[in-house]
Amino acid sequence: MESLDPSLFPWLLVFIAVAAMLYSSVGHGGASGYLAAMALFGVSASLMKPAALAMNIVVAGLVFTRLWRAGFFNARLFWPFALGSIPLAFLGGAIQLHERAYQYLVAVALLVAAWRLLLASHEPPTREAPHPGVALPVGAGLGFVSGLTGVGGGIFLSPLLLFLRWANMRTTAAVSAAFILINSIAGLAGLITTGANLPRGLPWMMLAAVGGALVGSELAVRRLAPVRLRQLLGVVLVIAAVKMAITA
Template sequence: MKVSEERRDVVIELVLLILLGLVAAVFGSIVGLGGGIIIVPALMLLGPQLTGAEIDHATAVGTSLAVLIVTALASTLTYAKQKRVDFKSGWMLFITSGPAAMVGSALTGSLKNGVFQLVFGVFMLLMAALLIARDYMKPIVRQWPVQRTFTDANGITHTYGYAVLPALAVGLGVGLISGLFGIGGGSLFVPVMVLLFRFPPHLATATSMFVIFLSSILGSGVHAWLGETDYWLVLALVPGAWIGGKLGAYIASRMTGKKVLWLLRVTLVLLAVQLIIEGFARL
């Protein structure tokens, strides 16, 4: 009887982890977040329910970045088929975001548990605010030295551009935060690409996922080297992440994403408040 109950608990935990990977990847792919901003707090807050034991923040981040590789790859492949990825701009952003993700990953474990929750909670509140503010902000009108064009599915040609040094600086900052929190960095990449460099939103989301894929490989490698990756959790989350990455990219091509964005904003606020409360309790 006891063995049967244990098997049932294992099956329930596995199903919950698959669903977590699926939901996080769908959200992440639609808005270019990568899903880590859902996976990391969920693993820290729901560790006992999902695995029967608490999950420390460094392991949550390392595990999230490993799963992020799969999510971002699935999304990138789908977006590439739709010809929505600006690979040239993506590789340039990766020049700084990749090494910075490694530095951020190395710093994760140095933050104390309560401090990490507090900082991450505040960061998530800022991300929710940014996701709200970007609906009311207009792209900066400036003639950047590097000019690019993109023709969407409706035959409309969009012109956007950037300067190399500002773009590399953006990659550096986003990569550092990505490695530190295990979130992929799309929550910062997409608004900056849209508002500062005038990328079309769908192109920004797709290109962001490509950069996230590359940076996550380096960031997760550092966490794995430091022993901060739970490979059993990765295996449980990957199936849902792969399906969710492709599903999210497909949904993004069929909708404006406004309702999903509002659901994501509310989710971020609720998770952030819980993390901040828990962070204060652990100080």
């Protein structure tokens, strides 16, 4: 791969597989983990975003499929957020703000969310899905933030669904995976129209991500108790916050 020592490429694949396993176990695609791994191994910045989005698509697609088949997906909850998110994700991706300050703010927000999740000792009862008049603008806001930060948006949607008790842990994972999938597809399509190049090693990277996601999605579907999944999501948010802070 361009700008990467070939002898290090297998280790990059290991990092990708581990990130995919951890993130997919809570319904996330893992973009921030893949970006951190590629940055660590010196992959060219111009190749990092399209590679991360491509891996996001295959991982989130796999996780969503497994959780949907297991009966955890709530379409009524998902679609208002998704319809609000997609156009604003395009808009957010086209705007350049003061990136360093914004990354620090997002890192703090994620740490607060992680603190709340890690302290939780049980899964709270859920409420009915929000009215579309609430979900559409919330989805639009999340889509805008997702476009600004370059991630699929699940890392912001998951804590919101749990905090407001709109879904339990596994339904949150399923809805977040679908949310990440559609936003990542839209983001990658937009990048391709600008002439962005894909790395030559991308098929191997996607294969490593799928391998990790097969394990992680098994954890999401049946192996971990809901409380453990909540705690694992808290760990994921801490990892993402640290990554944003140190790269700001």
